[in-house]
Every structure is written in C-alpha cells, then in structure tokens.
Amino acid sequence: MIEQFFGLLLALFEQTGLAAISAGNIIMMIVGGVLVYLAIAKRYEPFLLLGIGFSCIVANVPGSDLTAPGGLFYYAFRGVELVIIPPLIFLGVGAMTDFGPMLARPGLMILGAAAHAGIFIAIILAKLAGFSISEAGAIGIIGGADGPMAIFVAMKLAPHLLPQIAVAAYSYMALMPMIQPPVMKLFTSKAERSIVMTQTRKVSRLEKIVFPFVIAIIVNLLLPPVAPLVTMLMLGNMLREVLLVDRLANTVANDLMNVITIILTVAIGSTMAADRFLTYTTLLIVGLGLIAFLGGTASGVIAAKFLNLFIKDKINPLIGSAGIASVPIAARVTHVVALKENPYNFLIMHAMGPNLAGVFGTAISGGIMLALLGVK
Amino acid sequence: MTVPDTLEGAVILSVVDFFLSIVIIYGISLVLHLFPYLNRLGNLTDEKLKSGH
Numbered sequence: 491m492i493e494q495f496f497g498l499l500l501a502l503f504e505q506t507g508l509a510a511i512s513a514g515n516i517i518m519m520i521v522g523g524v525l526v527y528l529a530i531a532k533r534y535e536p537f538l539l540l541g542i543g544f545s546c547i548v549a550n551v552p553g554s555d556l557t558a559p560g561g562l563f564y565y566a567f568r569g570v571e572l573v574i575i576p577p578l579i580f581l582g583v584g585a586m587t588d589f590g591p592m593l594a595r596p597g598l599m600i601l602g603a604a605a606h607a608g609i610f611i612a613i614i615l616a617k618l619a620g621f622s623i624s625e626a627g628a629i630g631i632i633g634g635a636d637g638p639m640a641i642f643v644a645m646k647l648a649p650h651l652l653p654q655i656a657v658a659a660y661s662y663m664a665l666m667p668m669i670q671p672p673v674m675k676l677f678t679s680k681a682e683r684s685i686v687m688t689q690t691r692k693v694s695r696l697e698k699i700v701f702p703f704v705i706a707i708i709v710n711l712l713l714p715p716v717a718p719l720v721t722m723l724m725l726g727n728m729l730r731e732v733l734l735v736d737r738l739a740n741t742v743a744n745d746l747m748n749v750i751t752i753i754l755t756v757a758i759g760s761t762m763a764a765d766r767f768l769t770y771t772t773l774l775i776v777g778l779g780l781i782a783f784l785g786g787t788a789s790g791v792i793a794a795k796f797l798n799l800f801i802k803d804k805i806n807p808l809i810g811s812a813g814i815a816s817v818p819i820a821a822r823v824t825h826v827v828a829l830k831e832n833p834y835n836f837l838i839m840h841a842m843g844p845n846l847a848g849v850f851g852t853a854i855s856g857g858i859m860l861a862l863l864g865v866k
Numbered sequence: 867m868t869v870p871d872t873l874e875g876a877v878i879l880s881v882v883d884f885f886l887s888i889v890i891i892y893g894i895s896l897v898l899h900l901f902p903y904l905n906r907l908g909n910l911t912d913e914k915l916k917s918g919h
Contacts, residue, residue, distance in 0.1 A: 610880030
C-alpha cells in the first residue's frame with residue numbers, strides 16, 4: 491500500500507517539469523529575469539524587454555507546451571519565421587514616423603550608411619571565427635541595429651541562427667543607452683559634444699506625401715531583396731502623411747503595432763530555450779553583435795567629424811552615432827549625451843535625421859548583401 | 867556569380883557592400899535635395915487636405 495502510494499507520487503513527480511529541470515534552464519530563467527529587471531527597474535525599453543524576458547522564463551520551464559507545436563508561443567515564432575511579422579512592424583513604424591527631420595537636411599543621410607561599418611567588421615570577424623559567409627552576413631546585420639531587418643536577413647541567410655541573432659539585435663538595441671555613450675565620448679572632445687546646431691527648414695506637407703512614393707519606387711527598382719520591408723514602411727508613412735485616413739494610420743501605428751510587438755517579443759523570448767541557446771555559438775554571436783554595435787557607433791561619430799572638415803555649418807559629431815538606426819533609441823541617446831555637456835543643447839531633432847537614414851542604411855546594406863550572396 | 871565562402875570573400879563582400887551603401891544613400895539624398903522644388907507646384911496645407919480641398 492505504502493509502496494503504491496509512493497509509486498504514484500513518483501509517477502506524478504515525473505510528469506511535472508521539476509523532474510526535467512536542468513542547470514541550463516535555471517541560468518536562462520535568470521537571464522529572462524535580468525531582462526525583466528532592466529525593463530522595470532532601469533526602464534530600458536520595457537516594450538521590448540518585458541515580453542522577451544517573460545517568454546524566456548516560460549520557455550525554460552520544462553513541461554511548458556507553449557513553445558511546442560500547438561502552443562501560442564510556437565505560432566508567434568512561426569509568424570517571425572515566415573517573415574510575416576517584420577514587414578508588419580515596418581508598417582507600424584512607418585505610420586509612427588515623421589521623416590521631416592531627414593527631409594529637412596538630406597546631406598546628413600550619408601551618416602546613415604557610414605554608421606554601419608560595424609556590420610562589415612563583424613562579418614569579417616565572424617568569417618575568421620569559422621562561420622560560413624552566409625552566417626557571417628546574418629551575424630553582421632545585427633550591427634544595423636534594426637530588429638525586423640536583422641530577422642529578415644537572418645531568415646534569408648542563416649535561419650538556424652535566427653534565435654541568437656534576434657535576441658542579440660533586440661537586446662543590444664534596448665541596451666544602447668549603456669553601449670553607445672562610452673564610444674561617443676571616446677571619439678569626441680568636450681568642445682565637439684557641445685556644438686549647437688542651427689535650426690533646420692520646415693518641410694512641407696507635399697514633400698512628406700511625395701517621399702514614401704519616391705522611396706518605394708527607388709527601393710523596389712534597386713533593392714528588390716529588401717523591398718517588402720521598406721515598401722511596408724513607406725505604406726505606413728503614406729497613410730500617416732496624407733491626413734485623410736487617420737483611422738487607418740492610427741490603427742496601424744497603435745493597435746496593430748501593439749499586437750505585433752507582443753507577438754514579436756514573445757516569439758523572440760520563446761526561442762531562448764537553454765538547449766538551443768546556451769552554446770558557444772551563441773556566445774560568439776552575442777560577442778560579434780556587440781562589436782558590430784560598437785563599430786557602428788564609432789564609425790558614425792568619425793564620419794560626422796569627417797563631414798565637419800568640409801561643411802561651413804558645423805554639426806555636432808554625436809549625431810553620427812544615431813546613424814546606426816534603432817529609431818528612436820539612438821537619437822535619444824545622442825540627445826541625452828549632448829544634454830550632459832550643455833543643458834540647453836537639444837539635439838533630438840537633428841539626430842533624428844541620421845537616425846531615420848540609418849533605417850535605410852541597414853536596408854540598403856542588407857539588400858546589397860543578399861544580392862551579392864545570390865539570395866532572393 | 868556570388869561571393870566565395872572564404873575570408874577573402876568576406877572582405878570583398880564587406881568592402882563592396884559598404885561602398886555601394888554609401889553610393890546609394892548618397893544618391894537618395896541627392897533626390898531628396900530636389901524636394902523643396904516640389905513646393906513650386908503649389909501649397910498643400912493640412913487644412914486643405916483634411917477638408918477634401
């Protein structure tokens with residue numbers, strides 16, 4: 491009788507997750523907890539980190555069926571895997587974004603390309619570390635600091651590395667307020683960081699309406715591999731700027747964007763299962779991603795300083811770091827670093843120009859990469 | 867022809883991609899430099915748009 495009782499208890503215990511929990515699961519649950527802590531206590535991008543951290547914890551509870559076929563987290567990830575979610579994110583971003591600062595001073599767009607040298611440093615280092623050229627390209631695009639684009643390129647070049655790449659890209663984007671300032675200060679003097687920029691011109695409604703059409707045509711003509719993302723970005727922006735369909739623009743920018751954000755963050759976090767994630771490859775990718783971010787920030791600042799050699803109306807070189815993309819996080823970082831030098835220097839709108847150009851810079855780099863590697 | 871899967875290939879990919887990115891984005895910025903000329907076509911105010919002209 492007693493034997494039967496304990497036998498039943500043992501059988502029950504074996505059916506729970508407790509019997510299968512590993513040290514790896516516990517480590518990853520702690521990682522998820524740290525992400526949630528950063529979101530709540532430090533306010534680092536709570537919109538991203540809360541969902542990622544929560545689903546990371548749940549994905550590492552043995553016995554949880556949410557990440558298995560039939561579970562909701564699994565289908566959230568399928569949306570990412572099938573490249574449905576990234577274009578929808580871009581649709582929402584387009585409807586939320588005023589490209590006016592970029593249109594007001596197009597000369598600074600070049601910073602959106604220059605701040606992506608980190609991508610290429612990471613590609614070469616990844617190849618040296620033994621990754622294939624396709625894997626190296628997918629890892630390098632982490633330095634584009636653009637989550638949907640990183641997912642899109644990873645799915646095309648190295649789908650098996652998607653969890654690591656997506657987590658690295660989104661985590662570093664959320665942690666940019668910690669990553670960028672030391673590099674920005676390293677490459678600039680106090681005097682440079684204190685440069686006050688002149689007011690930019692006002693961009694008319696007509697220009698803002700024409701812009702999405704022109705970019706959609708250029709990107710579909712020149713960069714078909716990444717056209718789905720940029721086209722959706724421009725569609726969202728067109729809905730915003732025509733002022734005639736506020737209901738659609740608001741839905742895309744708010745309700746749809748919120749739903750997609752929940753799906754995306756849950757999908758990314760749910761891929762952080764210990765058995766897939768706690769590997770040497772992950773460590774390498776996370777390290778290379780960090781190098782890409784640091785390299786991109788440095789190259790953007792250096793490029794801005796270089797531009798200052800040729801222009802009369804000097805720019806604050808800190809805005810070069812915003813060219814890395816990650817809208818609007820990088821622009822906010824620029825603004826905050828400049829404010830610390832001069833509390834009356836409001837750089838946010840100046841930084842938004844290169845920041846928005848960075849989105850195109852990442853898309854262009856990704857498109858050229860896919861074309862050079864023969865991927866459609 | 868695609869880039870070879872070697873270190874040399876990675877360097878070529880990086881250099882070509884970086885260079886072309888700068889060229890394309892510079893090209894886009896040149897197009898955007900022309901945008902202020904659009905305003906010669908007429909003035910489209912927010913009020914006009916919202917009221918259906």
